[in-house]
Amino acid sequence: MIERLAAVLARHATVDGTTATAQPRTYLLRCSVATEPLPVVHRPAVCFVAQGAKETMLGEHAYRYEPPQFLVVSAELPITGQILRAAPEQPYLCLRLDLDAATLAAVIQDAGQAPAVRDAVQRGLAVSTAGPELLDAVTRLAALLDAPAAQQRFLAPLAEREILYRLLLGEQGERLRQIASADSKLARINRAIAWIKSHYADTLRVDALAALASMSPSSFHEHFRTVTAMSPLQYQKQLRLQEARRLMLAQALDAATAGFKVGYESPSQFSREYARRFGLPPKREIERVREQWRAMPEFV
Structure with a gap:
């Protein structure tokens, strides 16, 4: 079969x-x-x-x-x-x-x-x-x-x-x-995830997300980490870095501009966190990707 x-x-x-x-x-x-x-x-x-x-x-x-x-x-x-x-x-x-x-x-x-x-x-x-x-x-x-x-x-x-x-x-x-189930804890966490995904460049307030999920802040934080294996702030950071990477690859933006567009105010902080996530500073990592993976799609 x-x-x-x-x-x-x-x-x-x-x-x-x-x-x-x-x-x-x-x-x-x-x-x-x-x-x-x-x-x-x-x-x-x-x-x-x-x-x-x-x-x-x-x-x-x-x-x-x-x-x-x-x-x-x-x-x-x-x-x-x-x-x-x-x-x-x-x-x-x-x-x-x-x-x-x-x-x-x-x-x-x-x-x-x-x-x-x-x-x-x-x-x-x-x-x-x-x-x-x-x-x-x-x-x-x-x-x-x-x-x-x-x-x-x-x-x-x-x-x-x-x-x-x-x-x-x-x-x-x-x-x-x-x-x-629209009222399950998973569905409520998913509502918070949808908000973060559409507002990843905004300042994240965990208490507001908890209210959106109809949970106390402590319960929301615990359940969010169980589902995603990360905190809400870490989740937002992952989205920001992945979107910045996409912008640099697809639109040829420089690192500072891409970091600003996804919510970073400090280019040095963006560069540090990008290198921590992808293994190299933005410019070097994007050059490597363009050289080695230009024809490779993202498999999801």
């Missing part, structure tokens, strides 16, 4: 990078070489690996996965991903299904399942092994890429719902139920 899934993905992901499909929330990922660690902000999703191996770092926590394993991401997280096993003749191949809270809630309701039965906050990343039934559903969703557009429009939502249903029955079911 894994070989069937890999064959379908190889037919439709013909170049390295992320390929959008006609099916909502479904993306194909391909990489023909092992990579250095690449920083990205990962959206809530399930990533099914069909070929190769990858490691994702969240803070100091490492998550390695390969067939028939899959990665579950339950919050928008600044992570570092590294393709560990890939080659031109046998590239890394992955199907990513983005998680939609409304679709999850509808599946839970239509299946007659109970909502989240407990509200213990969990880390925003997890790795599990896909059983035959789940793999079969994922393979059938991918195989619809070979079907006419009319069949895809009708059958892809059904295949997505089956995948979500089988995930809800498995060991990650409680995590998905918390995504679907």
Whole structure:
């Protein structure tokens, strides 16, 4: 079954990078070489690996996965991903299904399942092994890429719902139920994350974020760290540095301008924190990236 899934993905992901499909929330990922660690902000999703191996770092926590394993991401997280096993003749191949809270809630309701039965906050990343039934559903969703557009429009939502249903029955079911529950602690932390993401250049006030999440400041800080493996201020810093890096690469901004645009008032502080995050000062790191990774996409 894994070989069937890999064959379908190889037919439709013909170049390295992320390929959008006609099916909502479904993306194909391909990489023909092992990579250095690449920083990205990962959206809530399930990533099914069909070929190769990858490691994702969240803070100091490492998550390695390969067939028939899959990665579950339950919050928008600044992570570092590294393709560990890939080659031109046998590239890394992955199907990513983005998680939609409304679709999850509808599946839970239509299946007659109970909502989240407990509200213990969990880390925003997890790795599990896909059983035959789940793999079969994922393979059938991918195989619809070979079907006419009319069949895809009708059958892809059904295949997505089956995948979500089988995930809800498995060991990650409680995590998905918390995504679907608007009042779960995870959903409330996600509201705070969404605010930070859209206001990353602004001054961050933890008490205001706690109020947005309907939590006390101490409870909010604890739960936020559990989900993201970092404090709210560290999370904001990660977003700022990644956005500054993107601006320098995509718009050729100098370090001082990029740092100012993302909220840094001190160029020296920006340079220090950038070097701490990416291993080199901004100018040298961007030059290295342009030389070595100009053609390499960000795999999310």
